[in-house]
Amino acid sequence: MNHYLIITLTLLVIGTAVYLLSGNIKKTLMVVGGWGIYDSIDSVYNLILWPIVQNSYGVISILYLTFGAIIINFLILRWYQHQGTDWLGVKYLEEIKERELEFANKFYFHKNKIVRIIMYIPVKIFQLVIWLLKKNDIFAFFFLSLFNDSFVTTVFLRHGKFGKLDKRDYLIFISSTLLGCFLWGFFVEIGLFILHIIINFVGSLV
Numbered sequence: 001m002n003h004y005l006i007i008t009l010t011l012l013v014i015g016t017a018v019y020l021l022s023g024n025i026k027k028t029l030m031v032v033g034g035w036g037i038y039d040s041i042d043s044v045y046n047l048i049l050w051p052i053v054q055n056s057y058g059v060i061s062i063l064y065l066t067f068g069a070i071i072i073n074f075l076i077l078r079w080y081q082h083q084g085t086d087w088l089g090v091k092y093l094e095e096i097k098e099r100e101l102e103f104a105n106k107f108y109f110h111k112n113k114i115v116r117i118i119m120y121i122p123v124k125i126f127q128l129v130i131w132l133l134k135k136n137d138i139f140a141f142f143f144l145s146l147f148n149d150s151f152v153t154t155v156f157l158r159h160g161k162f163g164k165l166d167k168r169d170y171l172i173f174i175s176s177t178l179l180g181c182f183l184w185g186f187f188v189e190i191g192l193f194i195l196h197i198i199i200n201f202v203g204s205l206v
Helices: 003-022 025-057 061-083 090-098 100-108 113-135 137-147 150-156 167-205
Strands: none
Touching (some): 025 061, 061 167, 090 100, 090 113, 100 113, 137 150
């Protein structure tokens, strides 16, 4: 699926959830705007700069790119904690976790039968994810590290707390960065390998 389509759908889901919980269009725009700007910066580093550097300097460049990610994400994390503004919408996720059954029942008992049928599986998946998030922070750590980055992972695992980072936060941040970056480097290497095969194959036909 196109990366930008995923971002658009994610922002739509986040925006809808924040608006339903807050009823405040300004807060909704702040969270959606915050995610949109951050995802744009993240995309430039991971989808443009990273493949170019790794293609030019090989697998060893994953170490340097990981170090770069640590610096960038840490600066953003410190700035976010200093600002004290929840533009990631962490508190809304915490509220969703508490009101999960209430939201699910809105679809399970919706007056429109078609809506109940269409939304049954998505709502079940939603409940499964929320259940895993409620169990402990381990699932959230792996999920956010693999599908986002260490900044987002650390912020969400602080559960809305702002201020000075403690040892647990630093451990989460470093572990999340290493896990996410090395896995992303592995996928990029596979992608580059396939791309080179395609280019060589096309070149042999010309």
